Amino acid sequence: xxxxxxxxxxxxxxxxxRHNIGFEVIEExxxxxxxxxxxxxxxxxxxxxxxxxKKVILLKPLTYMNLSGESIRPLMDYFRIPIENVLVIYDxxxxxxxxxxxxxxxxxxxxxxxxxxxxxxxxPEFNRIRIGIxxxxxxxKVPDYVLGKFSREEWxxxxxxxxxxxxxxxxWMEAPFLEVMNRFNSKG
Numbered sequence: 184x185x186x187x188x189x190x191x192x193x194x195x196x197x198x199x200x201r202h203n204i205g206f207e208v209i210e211e212x213x214x215x216x217x218x219x220x221x222x223x224x225x226x227x228x229x230x231x232x233x234x235x236x237k238k239v240i241l242l243k244p245l246t247y248m249n250l251s252g253e254s255i256r257p258l259m260d261y262f263r264i265p266i267e268n269v270l271v272i273y274d275x276x277x278x279x280x281x282x283x284x285x286x287x288x289x290x291x292x293x294x295x296x297x298x299x300x301x302x303x304x305x306x307p308e309f310n311r312i313r314i315g316i317x318x319x320x321x322x323x324k325v326p327d328y329v330l331g332k333f334s335r336e337e338w339x340x341x342x343x344x345x346x347x348x349x350x351x352x353x354x355w356m357e358a359p360f361l362e363v364m365n366r367f368n369s370k371g
Contacts (some may be wrong), residue, residue: 184237184238184239184240184262184263184264184268185237185238185239185240185264185268185269185270185355185356186239186240186242186255186258186259186262186264186268186269186270187209187212187239187240187241187242187270187272187352187355188205188209188242188243188244188251188255188269188270188271188272188300189204189205189206189207189208189209189210189241189242189243189271189272189273190202190205190206190244190248190251190271190272190273190274190296190297190300191203191204191205191206191207191243191244191248192247192248192330193243193245193247197330199332199333199338200329200330200331200332200333201274201316201328201329201330201331201332201333202248202274202329202330203274204272204273204274204314204316204341204344204345205243205271205272205273205274205314206243207341207345208272208312208314208345208348208349208352209241209242209243209272211345211346211348211349212232212241212349212352212353213230213232213241215349215353216230216232216233216234216241218230218232220241220242220243223245224258225242225254225257225258225261226244226245226246226250226253226254226257227242227243227244227245227246227254227255227258228242228243228245229241229242229243229258234353234356234357235356235357237356237357239356240258240262240264242254242255242258248295248296248299249295249296249298249299250299251296251297251299251300252299252300252301252302252303252304253299253303255269255271255300255303255304256303256304259304266304266306266308266309267309267310267360269304269309269310270309270310270311270312270352270355270360271297271300271309271310271311271312272311272312272314272348272352273294273296273297273311273312273313273314274294274313274314274315274316274329275292275294275313275314275315275316276292276293276294276316276317276318276319276325276329277292277315277318278313278314278315278316278317279315279317280315280316280317280333280337280340280341281315281337281340281341281343281344282314282315283312283313283314283315283344283347283348283351283367284312284313284315284368285310285311285312285313285351285360285363285364285367285368286310286311286313286364287308287309287310287311287360287361287364288306288307288308288309289307289311290307291307297311310355310360312348312351312352314344314348316329347367350367351363351367354366354367
């Protein structure tokens with residue numbers, strides 16, 4: 184069994200904000216599977232899907248970004264999902280808008296959702312997809328920026344990025360993460 188987690192904040196106020204791009208990828212995967220995230224447990228919304236007979240759980244933590252690990256860890260424990268079968272998707276200020284990077288480990292890089300995840304998983308060594316949102320312009324504060332919505336042009340670009348990330352997730356359901364990482368990171 185594998186677990187794919189998209190980080191974000193619950194509630195309509197945060198829909199389509201930069202910080203919720205992980206949620207958007209999870210929604211796309213659910214749509215592709217013909218399901219909705221209809222299970223509410225472990226401080227999150229999740230769905231069990233199958234891909235070529237393999238079980239995969241899609242999770243959106245509802246703990247708010249800074250406490251994401253409080254949802255991920257109990258679900259992993261309950262379903263006995265090993266760390267190598269976890270993939271976390273989140274926004275990254277250090278990548279240009281629309282750029283994605285797949286990694287098998289790394290620091291939190293100042294991302295509070297990843298700090299919480301590392302803390303609760305007890306390791307920084309887990310699969311991840313980082314989605315670039317760029318740094319805030321001028322004197323804009325980071326919280327205002329990440330909780331803000333994409334411009335129309337950025338959102339159009341992000342639609343393609345969401346599809347690409349969902350493609351990478353689907354490939355990971357079938358192939359080792361290192362293979363998926365090499366393939367998708369080579370796309371630019």
